[in-house]
Amino acid sequence: MKLSFKKRSSSEPVKYITLGKDGKKYEFIYSPTDGLRVNSKKQDIEIIDDADGFTYIKFKNKKFPVEVIEQNQNKFVILINGVSYNYTVETPLSYQRKQIIEKTMKKSKTGFVSAPMPGKIIEVFAEENAIINEGDVLLILEAMKMQNEILSTISGVVKKINIKQGDNVNKDDILLEIRQ
Amino acid sequence: MKKINSILIANRGEIAIRIIKTAKKMGIQTYVIKTAKEPNAIYLNFADHICDFTERFDEIPEFLDVEKLIETAVQYKIDAIHPGYGFLAENPYFAQRCEEEKIEFIGPSADVIYKMGNKTIAKQIARKHKIPLLEGSKGNLANADQAIEIAKIIGYPVILKAASGGGGRGMRIVENDSQMEKNFRLATNEAEKAFNDPSVFVEKYVRNPKHIEFQVLADKMGNTIHLGERECSVQRKHQKLLEESPSPALTEDLRKRMGEAAIRITQAVKYYSAGTVEFLLDADGGFYFMEMNTRIQVEHPVTEEITGVDLIEQQIRVAQSEKLTLTQDDIKINGWAIECRINAEDVQAGFSPNLGTIQKISLPKGEGIRIDTGIESGSVITPFYDSMIAKLIVHGENREKTIEAMLNALGKLRIKGVKTTIPFCKAVLTNKVFVNGTFNTSFIEKDMEKTYFQEKDEEMLAAFFATYNYANEIREEKDTWVDHEKGKNIDPWLLNKRLR
Numbered sequence: 001m002k003l004s005f006k007k008r009s010s011s012e013p014v015k016y017i018t019l020g021k022d023g024k025k026y027e028f029i030y031s032p033t034d035g036l037r038v039n040s041k042k043q044d045i046e047i048i049d050d051a052d053g054f055t056y057i058k059f060k061n062k063k064f065p066v067e068v069i070e071q072n073q074n075k076f077v078i079l080i081n082g083v084s085y086n087y088t089v090e091t092p093l094s095y096q097r098k099q100i101i102e103k104t105m106k107k108s109k110t111g112f113v114s115a116p117m118p119g120k121i122i123e124v125f126a127e128e129n130a131i132i133n134e135g136d137v138l139l140i141l142e143a144m145k146m147q148n149e150i151l152s153t154i155s156g157v158v159k160k161i162n163i164k165q166g167d168n169v170n171k172d173d174i175l176l177e178i179r180q
Numbered sequence: 181m182k183k184i185n186s187i188l189i190a191n192r193g194e195i196a197i198r199i200i201k202t203a204k205k206m207g208i209q210t211y212v213i214k215t216a217k218e219p220n221a222i223y224l225n226f227a228d229h230i231c232d233f234t235e236r237f238d239e240i241p242e243f244l245d246v247e248k249l250i251e252t253a254v255q256y257k258i259d260a261i262h263p264g265y266g267f268l269a270e271n272p273y274f275a276q277r278c279e280e281e282k283i284e285f286i287g288p289s290a291d292v293i294y295k296m297g298n299k300t301i302a303k304q305i306a307r308k309h310k311i312p313l314l315e316g317s318k319g320n321l322a323n324a325d326q327a328i329e330i331a332k333i334i335g336y337p338v339i340l341k342a343a344s345g346g347g348g349r350g351m352r353i354v355e356n357d358s359q360m361e362k363n364f365r366l367a368t369n370e371a372e373k374a375f376n377d378p379s380v381f382v383e384k385y386v387r388n389p390k391h392i393e394f395q396v397l398a399d400k401m402g403n404t405i406h407l408g409e410r411e412c413s414v415q416r417k418h419q420k421l422l423e424e425s426p427s428p429a430l431t432e433d434l435r436k437r438m439g440e441a442a443i444r445i446t447q448a449v450k451y452y453s454a455g456t457v458e459f460l461l462d463a464d465g466g467f468y469f470m471e472m473n474t475r476i477q478v479e480h481p482v483t484e485e486i487t488g489v490d491l492i493e494q495q496i497r498v499a500q501s502e503k504l505t506l507t508q509d510d511i512k513i514n515g516w517a518i519e520c521r522i523n524a525e526d527v528q529a530g531f532s533p534n535l536g537t538i539q540k541i542s543l544p545k546g547e548g549i550r551i552d553t554g555i556e557s558g559s560v561i562t563p564f565y566d567s568m569i570a571k572l573i574v575h576g577e578n579r580e581k582t583i584e585a586m587l588n589a590l591g592k593l594r595i596k597g598v599k600t601t602i603p604f605c606k607a608v609l610t611n612k613v614f615v616n617g618t619f620n621t622s623f624i625e626k627d628m629e630k631t632y633f634q635e636k637d638e639e640m641l642a643a644f645f646a647t648y649n650y651a652n653e654i655r656e657e658k659d660t661w662v663d664h665e666k667g668k669n670i671d672p673w674l675l676n677k678r679l680r
Contacts (some may be wrong), residue, residue, distance in 0.1 A: 014651070016647050016650065016651065018643040018646055018647045020639065020643065024639060024643070026640060026643040026644075026647075028643075028644070028647045028651075030647075030651045036644065036647065036648055036651065038640065038644060043644075045641070045644060047645075047648065052540060052542055053539070053540045053596070054540060054542065054594055054596060057641050057644070057645060059637060059641055060637070062635075062637075064635070064638065064641055065594055065596075066641070066642070066645050067596055068645070068646075068649055069599075071649070074650060076645075076646035076649065076650070078642040078643075078645050078646050079599065080638050080641060080642045080645070081603065081633075081634075081635055081638060082595075082599065082600060082602045082603040082632075083528070083603050083632055083633075083634055083638065084526075084528060084599065085638075085639060085642035085643070085646075087642065087643050087646040087647075089646055089647050089650040116529065116530055116532060117529070117530065117532030117533065118532070118533065118535075118563065122369070140366075142373070143532065143533065144533060144566070144567065145349055145373070145374055146349065146370075146417065147366055147369060147370050147373075149366075171529070171532060
């Protein structure tokens with residue numbers, strides 16, 4: 001299937017700003033006549049769905065297996081060749097708003113320690129209101145029969161502990177909060 | 181000699197299927213265990229008989245329940261038990277219970293499993309038979325202070341190891357006195373949890389060694405041969421991720437000397453069945469005995485590919501007291517073989533387990549390609565068992581061609597639904613240090629800038645695909661509101677999406 005968008009009543013081109021986690025920024029222009037353009041250049045990108053249920057992007061004579069593994073509104077996790085990429089798709093207006101929000105966010109200084117993998121809490125060393133330094137061992141998380149030390153990435157005061165010894169946690173669960 | 185007519189497989193996944201394949205070839209009936217955790221696993225479809233264990237459900241795997249397994253074998257009048265790897269494969273008590281109940285345990289004797297499974301005893305035996313060793317504590321440690329005392333003599337870095345350990349659990353590298361207390365506690369904790377035995381010992385730690393292991397095969401009469409080495413230096417936290425045979429580091433002379441040492445220790449304990457002798461190899465060709473694995477190993481296919489010997493068949497033949505028909509001269513290394521472990525793990529998130537459902541899987545085919553797997557489209561990856569979902573083995577003429585063929589095969593192995601170690605394997609195979617063969621066990625930390633392989637343009641295309649989906653969604657919303665657009669041709673991609 002060729003990537004081309006069919007005509008619709010509004011013929012105005014729409015701009016999208018797509019942001020990666022590491023500060024990568026791509027601009028796409030979608031217009032009813034030209035399809036989706038990358039940084040205003042027209043690229044020959046084809047999206048193919050095969051009979052086995054796999055989707056590919058064809059680009060420069062190469063096929064890249066691709067899938068959306070997570071989507072939350074405009075936030076996407078795309079898996080391409082088995083490697084995942086996080087992107088947020090913004091319109092020029094929402095992009096502007098996002099920048100303003102980020103500026104205000106920087107003022108608050110609470111750090112969250114989340115579980116890097118699903119597992120079981122073996123031991124908690126951190127205590128509420130305790131002063132800790134960057135690199136201190138906060139707790140031990142057992143996953144796949146391995147005991148992993150969870151270290152603090154910031155220095156500060158332990159504000160809240162959400163877990164206790166013996167708890168099972170999922171990946172990205174917030175284990176504790178540290179105020180700088 | 182008593183012929184084995186039926187085997188209970190006390191294992192699951194790919195290794196259960198692997199054992200069934202050989203058993204079928206030999207005309208042996210197979211029994212497998214159906215668990216409540218994986219009631220639809222495909223290994224069940226391959227066996228002749230299914231023993232239902234689904235009424236129980238607790239965190240302890242069914243495959244660790246010695247008495248239930250023995251009871252099942254007795255009840256169904258099954259001749260032998262094959263433990264596979266992991267679970268009870270190296271549990272001397274299980275082997276002993278089999279012996280008591282006159283069930284043939286497909287593996288070595290309980291006595292040998294005990295001796296080699298206890299690293300302290302294994303080292304004493306090795307020392308007695310003049311096998312080179314890394315020095316350390318003479319036995320288990322009472323406390324951290326004792327470890328510090330020994331470290332003073334042998335010098336840092338040292339490694340703390342669980343006496344009953346394996347698979348990297350209960351192992352801690354210690355660089356100086358101040359780290360000892362904490363690491364001693366962690367190692368004993370892990371050992372207690374994993375092996376129900378907190379004892380640990382300490383030994384000299386060789387930095388940057390290669391992990392080389394020898395496949396041995398022995399019968400009950402003491403005839404012993406080796407089937408060459410496996411290079412297992414690509415490890416993360418002592419877990420192997422990619423193996424090959426032969427090793428690019430071994431000369432014919434070194435292979436001969438290491439092989440002889442492997443045979444010597446095998447014979448010293450009157451070992452029979454298939455086994456693996458693990459060595460550390462330093463940059464100067466010095467090698468040290470580490471341990472002996474008294475089971476079939478995950479990476480056994482690379483040896484099978486280059487020697488043409490069916491190791492499971494040999495295990496069964498030895499178990500029914502047959503004499504080894506192969507001699508050392510029969511073993512010829514033919515070409516090169518590499519195995520990639522495809523684990524359901526998120527390499528980008530520190531190899532954390534990536535659970536879920538395999539929505540689709542498409543396997544590469546072709547000459548020299550072998551896939552040992554226990555999953556298919558629709559299989560569920562549960563948190564109850566390990567994360568390995570498949571082994572991709574490629575056999576080629578030489579190392580260079582095998583690496584190329586493996587990269588090609590990895591490109592054709594497609595799995596939708598969970599993240600896997602495929603991008604990691606590609607990154608290894610394209611790494612210069614791996615390609616030139618000089619890598620050692622610190623390869624992943626030291627020589628890999630990135631643990632996953634990225635192709636040019638991938639990032640941009642992923643952004644494109646996200647935007648494409650988003651733009652389509654916005655348009656779809658508009659479509660449903662704008663009447664006059666209805667009835668027009670809808671593009672198939674959009675239609676497909678709506679139907680879902």
